[in-house]
Amino acid sequence: MSESYDFLFKFLVIGSAGTGKSCLLHQFIEGKFKAESNHTIGVEFGSRIVNVGGKSVKLQIWDTAGQERFRSVTRSYYRGAAGALLVYDLTSRDSYNALANWLGDARTLASPNIMILCVGNKRDLEEERQVTFMEASRFAQENELMFMEASALTGENVEEAFLKCAKSILAKIETGELDPERLGSGIQYGDATLRRLKGNPSQRPKAATECMGTSCHI
Amino acid sequence: MDIKEKFRSFMDKQKILSIKTPPIQAAAEFVTSDEFEGRTAVTAQLHRQSSVLSDHILTPEAEQAVIDSIEVIYFESGDNVVDVGEHELKKCPDTADIHVINGLRSRLRKQQAIVSRRVSDLIMQKQGQCSEEMEHVTGLQTEVIKEVGLCVEGRKKLAQGRTQFTSASLGILANYSKRQKISSVIRSLRMIRTLQMTDVQLQNLLKVEDYPGAIQLLLECQKAAATFKHFTCISELSTKLQDTLEGAEEQLDVALARVAANFNASNYEKLQTAYGLLGKTQTLMNQLHMHITSHIHNSAFTIVLGYVELYNSASGGNTSVSGSSFSKLQYSELCKYVHEESLLPCLLDLSKSMWNILKSYRSIINWHENDEKLSRECAGEESEQENESDTSRKYTKQKLKHGLPRIWQDVQAKVRTFILASDLSHFKFDDFLRILDVINKLIDIGECFCSSKSETLRESIKKQSLNYFRNHHRARMEELHMFLENEGWEACPVKSTFSIHQLMEFRFLKGRDTNLTRITSPSSSPTKKQGNGGERKDVFEQYSEDGSPFDLVTEESVEEDIMASEDMRDSSTVSDDDSDDDLPDELKRDYVDEQTGETPHPNLKRKVDHSKTPIVTNTTLTILRLIGKYIQMMRLLQPIALDVMICLSHLFDYYLFAVFTFFGARGDLEQNLSRHLLTSLKKIQDTLIYAPDSPLEDSTNQDKVPCPSLSPVVDLTSPDSMYGLGVRMAAVESLGFLATQLEALHPYVEPLIPPQRRTHLHQFYTSTVKATPEIRHHVYTAVAAQVIDYDSILNRMSSVRWDISDIMSQHSQYVDDLLRQLQVLSMRVEELSRVSPVPSEAYRALWESVVRITNRTLLEGYASARKCTNEGRSLMQLDYQQFLMKLECLTWVRPLPDKPLVEGFIKAYYYPESKLEEWVRQSGVDYNSRHLTSLVATMTHISKRVRQRIAIMVEEGGRKA
Incomplete structure (x- = not known):
């Protein structure tokens, strides 16, 4: 079985320590809640192929460490990310307050057109909530972010968050707002798209050639 | 009555007759009355004749004569009787003569009269007797008649008796015997009914799974049925029984199938007995196997x-x-x-x-x-039966x-x-x-x-x-x-106590002593796996009651689950700021103890002087996690442990290759690579790195990966970053850390691989892993070669005059320049160590490289002096002393590499002729022939002849080299 897909999006999961970034990713990839988890050291990685609007998209997700001391080593992974999940813990105001900081990092380091979806995690802990839906939603609006509340424990909205982000990137590609061929866009053609492009080899993007090289090994 | 009447009248007539006439014939029998009358007529005839005879009385003699004259023919009796008349007629002459005939007639008459008289005489004679006899006869007759009456009476009585008594009792007898027969039939029928009823009971027995009982009953029924086989209904019944038996056998079969699926001792015993009763124990075994299959x-x-x-x-x-x-x-x-x-x-x-x-x-x-x-316990008595069973x-x-x-x-x-x-x-x-x-x-x-x-x-x-x-x-x-x-090639800020044991993937190294010893002991069979501890119990005994080894599967595999475990929560927390300070020390001690005498201690951890924090990059951590997983896979996928090991080595190889290509390969320095490293790198490139121009479909490329390219965020060229010293250090030290970890893991890995196939492992350890120090050297040399502007130093040195005539008290300017640059380097390294730890190896390797290159540069500079006086030589000494003095403050690296080389070169100037020759011969190999030639050229205090000789010697030596 060869892994074929139309696009490859580079995603980031960022946010303060303990907001549940790795759990969100684990839930998204493994479909179950990771009960025993430690703070992430450096970065971890996960990938999954999803179907978005009839296109299969491989999401290549970098799960970064939230602790401050890792900030420097995780920055190199921001580069060229097409999408990001900006995670805060809705039971922790501190993690919410840090959002602006994280957002600044993402905006300066990642692809300029990066699609960011703000995720309020731990929705299952309703009674410990410190950040209301309304205020987070307002924050998102002011900063032109998409917004969702999710729970890595129950899995609620986890898949939706990733899909929503991927969907809006795809929409931008279709409207021409995003050019996958531009270097550092965080988007690559998959081999499925490449086959379609084969008729006109001159248009074949360099990034895509590399990507084909990799995907053929899978 | 009619018959009686007739009888009586008849007997009366006889009485009358017997008185009147002499009985000619005895009438002892029953005669009809008609006959009786006929007799009387004959008797009357006789009376008449006797009256005629009485007329002719003769003498007895005459009478005798007459009688004798009677022709014989008349006495003929029986068959010879002839018609007497015809005979007499024949006597007559052919011509009728009355006289003759008369004569004949008279004779005949006479004869007849005489005969008749005679007859009558005779009759008379016998009359008395006759009547006497008659008396007797009559007496007899009456007797007989009386008897007849008795008889008749008897018969009559008999007939009456018969009708009245015999037939009735016989009927009774017959009925009795009939009754007996019927009752026996009823008995049989009852039996048959029971037989028929047993069917229900049979079904019940079968239902409650009492097979032996059912079979026993069936067999008895069959036996019983056989005794009644003269009944027509029985044949049907016995076929039915047969059917039931077959049905029962089928049921047995079904039960057997059930037992085959789920053993039940009592059921099985029942089945055994049942089949035993049927005499089909062997069939049972065959069926059983069939069922199981x-x-x-x-x-x-x-x-x-x-x-x-x-x-x-x-x-x-x-x-x-x-x-x-x-x-x-x-x-x-x-x-x-x-x-x-x-x-x-x-x-x-x-x-x-x-x-x-x-x-x-x-x-x-x-x-x-x-x-x-x-x-066997109860054997002994019935030995015959035993044999059979x-x-x-x-x-x-x-x-x-x-x-x-x-x-x-x-x-x-x-x-x-x-x-x-x-x-x-x-x-x-x-x-x-x-x-x-x-x-x-x-x-x-x-x-x-x-x-x-x-x-x-x-x-x-x-x-x-x-x-x-x-x-x-x-x-x-x-x-x-x-x-x-x-990868940004920045050291990941892990705790100073970080060790791979804190990674979840390496949990298996500790806390599982049983497993560990089992795994590390080379004698352990490669087929064994976790569980059961030392001695393996029989699984069947373990789960004899109920349940199966598979019930625990989920639980157990959670234990195996690399990603999560409860008991490891505290110790495996690596990066939590609060929680990881207490345990790891103890942990480390464990680790060290465990390793004593087996492998070199992980150096990084013991060095306290500079920094004991291991340097790891994100990629290193990823690789370490993968290695952990792979080792676990080796344990779990025993049959392919070697394949996993090879792949594990690929992880390291790839990292090594990347580090080398990113940071080690720098221009002309590459040719200094040892053959050993070169072959290792070549091998990695051939097996792992996918050549961009080869066809994609090539199957050999399937497992290859593209050569990585350095992330553009990494800066290797700016002098401000000391040509990427930080990233290089992170890269090469993380590689070193990785190598150390691999060394430490060697004892865990080795037993996992079958002894006869460990060559690859050894090769990996002896070539690739051991190559890391050399890579470190190359990487730091690459920095060292750029971080100091050697050319300008050389330039400045070339402008120094060595043919001075005064002894200088002040060292030359270039030394200060050089020292300033070195000081900057030292400060930068210091700065760097504040940001990220600089391990002593890194420090040493860097400084050694720098000092070596510097010394070489100085040597080059000194050797390039065309002319040199004694005073100039002492300036060199002064310069170099100054350099060393200051340098020793900048770095702790001792001995300074190539220091004797420079010192020796400067001092050689002072050697007398004899000593000089010897020195050149001995140390000539350490120097370039150009250096020696120029040295000798400056030594004007030595005779030209000697200088020429030495120059030739150097030339030859140079040629030889």
Whole structure:
């Protein structure tokens, strides 16, 4: 079985320590809640192929460490990310307050057109909530972010968050707002798209050639 | 009455007659009255004749004569009687003569008269007697008549008796005997009815599974039926019985099938007795095996079918095969339809059911063993019977023994087909492990069951493992490539106490002493796996009651789960600011103790002087995690441990290759690579790195990865970053850390690989892993070569005059320049160490490189002096002393590399002729011939002849070199 897909999006999961970034990713990839988890050291990685609007998209997700001391080593992974999940813990105001900081990092380091979806995690802990839906939603609006509340424990909205982000990137590609061929866009053609492009080899993007090289090994 | 009347009248007439006439004939018989009258007429005739005769009385003599003259013919009696008349007529003459005839007539008359008289005389004579006799006769007659009357009376009475008595009693007798017969018939019928009724009872018995009772009853019934076989209804009944018997046998068979699936001692015993009663113990064994085989077949099919249909109905069933037709598929085909989500539960169920079958079989064997033991205990008396049952027991034993491997083979085949039918390569590792775990358990069971090596299962496991692992590894290498391309080569700020033991993936190294010792002891069989501790208990005993080894599967595999574990929560927390300070020290001690005397201590951890924090990059951590996983895979996928090891080495190789290509390969310095490192790098490139111009479809490229390119955020060229010293250090030290960890893991890895196949492991350790120091050297030399502007120093040196005539008290300017640059370097390194730890190796390697290059540069500078006076030489000494003095403050690296080289070169100037020659001969090899030539050229205080000789010597030496 060869892994074929139309696009490859580079995603980031960022946010303060303990907001549940790795759990969100684990839930998204493994479909179950990771009960025993430690703070992430450096970065971890996960990938999954999803179907978005009839296109299969491989999401290549970098799960970064939230602790401050890792900030420097995780920055190199921001580069060229097409999408990001900006995670805060809705039971922790501190993690919410840090959002602006994280957002600044993402905006300066990642692809300029990066699609960011703000995720309020731990929705299952309703009674410990410190950040209301309304205020987070307002924050998102002011900063032109998409917004969702999710729970890595129950899995609620986890898949939706990733899909929503991927969907809006795809929409931008279709409207021409995003050019996958531009270097550092965080988007690559998959081999499925490449086959379609084969008729006109001159248009074949360099990034895509590399990507084909990799995907053929899978 | 009529008859009586007649009788009476008749008898009366006789009385009258007997008085009147002499009885001519006796009338003792019953005569009719007509006859009687006729007789009387004859008697009357006789009376008349006697009256005629009385006229002619003659003398007796005359009478005699007359009588004698009577022709003979008249006395003829009987047959010779002739017609007397005719005879007389013949006597007459032919011519009728009356006289003759008269004469004849008279004679005849006379004769007749005489005869008649005679007759009458005779009659008279006898008259008395006659009447006397008559008297008697009459007496007799009356007697007779009386008797007749009696007779008649008797008869009459008899007839009456007969009618009145005999026929009735005979009837009674007949009836009696009839009654007896009927009652016996009734008895029989009752029996028959009971027989018929037993059918119900039989069914009941069968229903409550009392097979021996049922069979016993049936056999008795049959026997009974045989005794009544003269009844027509019995034949029907006995066919019915036969049917029931067959039915019962079928039921037995069904029960046997049930026992085969789920052993039940009491049921089995019943069955044994029942079959024994039928005399079919051998059939039982055959049937049993047949049932087990078919049960294996059926339950495997049913389970798989169940899951296939379950998933299909859940998913709406839009596969090409519609739901109903799944049941028509072959097992092997069906297995292909098992969806991966349901594969594990399906496998578990399959294994469980197979387990139950095996367990049943084991129980059957046990039962027979016990049975034999019991029977042996009570043996002795009936030796004859023993013999018979002995043979059948032997048969059973034999059969059961042969059955073991056959059944196991069947089970294996089923599981194998199931396993191989699906492509497991896209499974999550944990799930795959669970599947493996199940298979391993099955192998264990097989071992216990019939000490089978389970080649079939092993082969399937190996095949799937290899397939899975190849796939897994390919994806991991892919990921690694990505990590490398995104790597910022910054040291990940881990705690100073960080060790791989804090990574979840390496949990298996500690806290599991039993496992560890087992794994590290080389004697341990490679087939064994976790669980059971030291001595392995029989699985069948372990789970003798109920349950199966597969019930624990989920639990156990959670233990195996690399990603999560409860008991490791505290110790494995690596990066938590608060929680990791207490444990790791102790942990480290453990680790060190464990390692004592086995492997070199991980150096990084013991060095306290500069920084003990290990330097790891994100990629290093990823690789370490992968290594942990791989080692666990080696433990779990024993059959492909070597393949995993090779792949594990690829992880390291790839990292090494990337580090070298990114940071070590710098221009002309590359040619200094040792052959050893060169071959290692070449090998890595050939096996791992995918050549961009080779066709993609090439199968050899399947496992290759592209050569990584350095992330553009990494700056290696700016002097401000000391040509990327920081990143280089992170890269090379993380590589070093990785190598150290691998060394430390060597004792864990080695036992996992079959001894005869450890060459690759050794090769990996001796070539690639050991190459890391050299790479470190290359990387730092690359920095050292750029971080100081050697050319300008050389330039400045060339402008220094060495042919001075005064002794200088002040050292030259270039020394200060050089020292300033070195000071800057030192400060930068210091700065760097504040940001990220600078391990002593790094520090030493860097400074050694810098000092060596600097010394070489100085040597070059000194050697380039055309002219040199004694004073100039002392300036050199002064300069160099100044340099050394200051340098020793800048770095702790001792000894300073190449220091004697420079010092020796300067001092050689002062050697006398004889000593000089010797020195050149001895140390000439350390110097360039150009250096020596120029040295000798400056030594104007030596005779020209000697200088020429030495110059030739140097030239020859240079040529030789």
